[in-house]
Amino acid sequence: MHEKKRALNEVFGLLKLSYHNQFNSAFPDTETLNHAKRLWLESLSAFSAAEIVAGAKRAIRQSEYLPTVHKMLQLCAAGDSGLPDARAAYREACNAPSPKANHNWSHPAVYHAGRESNWFFLANNSESVAYPVFAEHYRKICARVLEGEKLPAPEQLRLEDNPGKPLSKEENAQKMAALRAELDL
Structure with missing residues (x-):
């Protein structure tokens, strides 16, 4: 103190x-x-x-x-990265490429507000419809941050460490024949 x-x-x-x-x-x-x-x-x-x-x-x-x-x-x-204003946060959320978790967000609050608003909803509605929804989620999340809550960073998606090896032509032909038999094609 x-x-x-x-x-x-x-x-x-x-x-x-x-x-x-x-x-x-x-x-x-x-x-x-x-x-x-x-x-x-x-x-x-x-x-x-x-x-x-x-x-x-x-x-x-x-x-x-x-x-x-x-x-x-x-x-x-x-903080050093800054909490952007709601309109800038909305633009960032709408323009971030997929996968969203892998984007370098200006602040985790922007990601969490976008996720709460539903990425599909943001992408498929006009700004006049989507922005008020995003802004309300963002306002609530910012209030939590202002009260001292530390938001977790988005969990980044990674490709699998061991992707395996491609099948040979014979193995592919066998798999295809099995699928055709299973599907009665």
């Missing part, structure tokens, strides 16, 4: 330097600042000190506005 408090003090220092006027407007006095720090500490408790600092640095790189607690939750959860 002490480490997270130190990280949060570092975060507020970075935010003050980067968003000076906005910061001073949002936290005009020590009491307000201390309340905000307690709220942020409680809200970001699922993340490590390093993830919290990294989230603040992402905010500084990505936004000209002082982040809210909600935005910080997203930025801390994003």
